[in-house]
């Protein structure tokens with residue numbers, strides 16, 4: 042063993058990995074309650090992907106809206122796979138969460154009466170997305186960060202968490218390294234939380250930040266713990282054609298219309314009532330179907346048009362200024378003057394680390410891990426089921442992040458104890474770092490990553506079949522082997538991005554395997570998961586969550602867990 046005297050050991054009441062909305066909301070609550078808390082983040086908190094959220098955050102604030110209607114839309118949008126107790130908690134607490142965010146200093150856009158403005162979003166019966174122009178995530182993240190900072194949170198930024206300490210059913214902290222100098226440390230804690238965001242970078246076309254490599258998913262899985270519903274990936278209908286950079290659903294919410302190359306407003310065929318504001322899975326499939334039928338636009342015919350030119354230019358200039366700038370900068374298209382090219386882009390992971398309604402991580406469908414919490418996009422408390430409604434994710438991250446913080450405070454007050462860590466707890470991660478740094482094989486990390494991403498988009502994307510998924514599984518298995526034979530050129534200890542990207546690729550390969558294995562066993566179509574060979578939803582067999590486990594040789598086995606049903610009986614979705 043590599044027991045390393047160089048490894049520093051920090052002790053905390055609580056350690057949180059991730060400084061997006063979920064991690065910061067929890068950290069703020071813990072620090073305010075006097076708990077010694079460390080936040081570990083590979084980016085500066087304000088660079089977390091939460092800051093890129095554009096369109097809005099849902100709460101039933103409208104005069105003719107209700108939290109029950111918000112619940113119904115969320116459950117229907119989830120294709121009835123969401124756990125209804127968690128949905129009820131989220132929707133009933135949403136208005137209070139908005140007021141809390143406002144008290145923290147978030148400046149929301151206002152309507153003519155001076156109330157918080159709300160706009161329509163897909164799959165929702167009423168306008169309920171509160172927003173700050175088209176920079177909602179940034180407004181929220183800055184406010185929550187400021188308040189957490191004021192409470193005195195301790196942030197270890199530019200630190201990369203690579204392993205957790207898990208023994209006898211209890212998690213007692215994480216192992217991380219300082220990206221500045223490659224020094225490894227153990228963060229020993231009474232309670233630990235993961236809030237590491239999504240894994241959209243698995244796909245060639247995606248809307249996600251470079252950092253969204255889903256590290257914590259495989260960290261958890263490497264310890265034999267399950268991941269839930271990983272087959273459900275959300276493809277957002279409007280990524281800029283070619284790059285996948287997001288054009289928020291706010292563009293359709295404010296009245297944007299979709300056209301194919303024949304000038305047909307094609308949503309009439311797919312969702313005659315909701316049209317462009319059907320839920321994201323429905324609109325994404327419609328776009329891809331038009332492209333497959335040869336009715337796409339753009340140089341390669343892989344996009345469709347979104348047209349906003351009929352809107353009052355003031356709407357674009359005051360409510361969508363950033364979207365306009367993005368389309369001009371990346372595509373040279375000005376939405377004030379012409380339609381812009383968009384295409385479906387990988388956006389969000391509905392699945393993740395399974396938790397109960399109190400954000401405690403599950404060891405199996407019925408057992409919990411001691412001292413371990415997760416919230417935000419990396420978690421699956423299952424409020425989104427098979428498909429997430431736009432503007433429900435920022436809400437989930439903020440609300441369940443706070444909720445996790447409150448539950449961790451409770452656990453600490455009830456006497457959660459510190460199981461002392463030693464430097465030996467860092468051995469597995471130190472070995473991984475040494476192996477990668479000294480690797481002198483023939484394979485290159487960027488090439489393996491590109492092969493993975495191209496394969497995921499082509500074979501585990503909007504449309505899936507057994508044949509395409511088998512092909513992608515074979516590819517991932519061969520990439521996992523080739524990954525053992527990589528070479529990185531940078532051997533230095535200072536800001537070694539070659540090293541970090543190699544570690545991240547390891548995590549991506551493993552979480553991609555969960556997506557594909559889950560998609561293979563789920564022989565039905567539900568929400569974001571569409572099997573062309575099983576095109577209908579099958580509630581008899583598959584109104585269940587998948588719980589997938591990985592062994593040391595990357596073999597994945599699947600068990601099924603119950604969905605928490607409630608007042609909304611599963612029905613066919615129509616739009």
Ligand SMILES: Cc1cc2nc3c(=O)[nH]c(=O)nc-3n(C[C@H](O)[C@H](O)[C@H](O)COP(=O)(O)OP(=O)(O)OC[C@H]3O[C@@H](n4cnc5c(N)ncnc54)[C@H](O)[C@@H]3O)c2cc1C
Pocket residue numbers: 058059060061062063064081082083084085086089090091092093094095096097098177178200201202203236237238239248249250252256257287289388389416417418419431432433434435436438
């Ligand atoms: C372009 C875009 C627009 C969006 N718009 C909306 C919207 O309008 N409304 C909505 O509801 N949702 C939106 N979403 C989704 C939503 O923004 C995210 O799901 C949500 O913000 C995730 O928050 P989080 O706190 O879970 O994670 P993030 O904000 O992604 O933060 C993850 C944190 O984990 C840290 N981290 C990750 N791995 C490690 C590691 N190994 N070691 C240390 N630190 C690590 C990162 O540094 C970061 O601080 C959008 C997403 C995108 C990509």
